[in-house]
Amino acid sequence: MDAPHPLLEVRGLARHFDVSKRSLRSLFGGQRKFLRAVDGVDFAIGRGTTFGLVGESGCGKSTIAKCVVGLYAPAPRSIRFDGLDVAEQVGPAAKRLKRRIQMVYQDPYSSLNPRWRVRDIIAEPIRVHRLLPEGSQLRQRVADLLHCVGLGEGDGAKFPHEFSGGQRQRIAIARALSSDPEFIVCDEPTSALDVSVQAQILNLMIDLQRQFGLTYLFISHNLAAVAAVSDAVGVMYLGRLVERGPARAVLGQPGHPYTSMLLEAVPDVDGGSRERRAIDGELPNPISPPSGCAFHPRCPHANERCRREQPELLTSAGGTDVACHAIAEGRLSADMLTASRSAATTGTERGWERS
């Protein structure tokens, strides 16, 4: 009767870590401190699409990834996968769910067991979930998977150290594919790779998505890599989403001052003569985040309300959901942000004076 529900639905996801000093005093009711790694995040990913999550280090991207794949137990009703509450799935149901969600990690040097042959690495999810019996069928499946990611059948007998970074990431992708999942969480899958190899891996992911109808949660600090693969994008700052929307809108005409500044900070290969304007200030300490909007100490548009009150995600005129008082009140618009970005791009002197 209503639209098909999204494959993954995250609602009010939070993950707080207790960072109080371990001492008797804290046991007897001393002040406890929490690091709010993820603090109330909502997003949904439609089947067959890619949701890109961007943000700087420490903003909680990887914590979300770990919650989604179940490495951190999510709170009840915070994550729904294909209509199922992930927190409710226990025992065999949890295992069935895990077959459908796989993960590709950042560092292909530490995510593959150096003592296992590649064919065993790839076959592990098949064996764990007892998808195929040992023997020719399993061997054929592993060969097919190697072929899928652009490796040869003979590579199955080798060990991870015999491969380059890009090839190892292909092995990690083959392993993620082997349990025939619908959803793959990719946590910085290309940030350990060189540019030319990064392009190969991103293309491979796009091709595999088309071939198998996969759904991706793609996490990266590289905005351009996110732009290359994502349908929708969420921008995180200190454990919260500050902007969310279609990739083209968020990266083309961002509504949040932080997104705008992040885009401006990306070095532009084609710009050549552009003076980069830096974002002032640094990421605040997540243990004692600023009051109100966490971005206010770095934001040129902040006022008293921003210092006091935490903004909620609201749909803006530009078509993205933005958590910003200045945008919500109409003090600021996406057009103004775009105008200030292009003003920075043109008419500024070249950084290095030629002698």
Add this chain to the structure above:
Amino acid sequence: MALLELRSVRVEFPNRWGTLVALDDVSLELAPGETLGVVGESGAGKSMTGAAVMQLLPPPARIAAGEILLEGRRIDDLPAAAMDKIRGRRIGAIFQDPLTSLNPLFTIGDQIEETIRTHLPVGAAEARERALNLLREVGIPAPAQRLSAYPHELSGGMRQRVVIALALCAEPSVIIADEPTTALDVSIQAQVIVLLKRLCRQHGTAVLLITHDMGIIAETADRVAVMYAGRVIEIGPVDDVVRRPCHPYTKGLMAAIPRLHRSERRLEQIPGAMPSLADIPPGCAFHPRCGMAVENCSRKVPGLHGRGLHRHACALAAEAT
């Protein structure tokens, strides 16, 4: 006259089975006040180039051929004691990871003052004064308090600012910056690049900027040298190389960089990966990955050629222009 000059430098790693060649016939010139970018993927030899200049090659690597000249005088054959007087004094260094380039057991102030007093004939009070000014110059808030801070008390961006202050403290004429922003977040990266640009302009310092990030090169360098498998395969003014690359590798590299605003999904890609030092292909090292390669490419190593300042090492691209 070039401030820093590398003439056909060859760096070798002798090992039990033979010799690995990390740098082969690398020639670069750095003019006073100029910023020369050295760009390449892992294993291209860009860090090795910086290390060779500073005599900081990891053993057993050694300079097997060629010369390195600073202000016209050879420095590659200097004994270690003489090199100590050049390193830090006339050639400053900034490395990738600011946490490992600072000593965790000494305060920021101690480290800067020590460096100043090692290289310049000043007393303790003046060294402290200079250290304070340097910290102020690199944009560290509350510099007087920071002098007594330890490296772990600062954030990554602040640490890298301290490292820049250390590199500048003896007013060197050249700074070798090896991936100075790679360990930093995008927004902090921009701050550090803007700072480095401003300081080097003010002090007239030349920079050898080593990075894998073409975007940083495009914004900050005057000229750029593209390296592949231990050789310079294209060199020229940054706008020419970035906008009109000649070598198929540079072309591929530029096309492979994801852009924020591009409609089509798939990226251009170069097949394969950078060869390891142990099996660099004969002839042009790029030929197995090159779409244009002909039989001759695997026979003869092409030298740098071309018109004016923009030169490249592709036998076929030459015929096209």
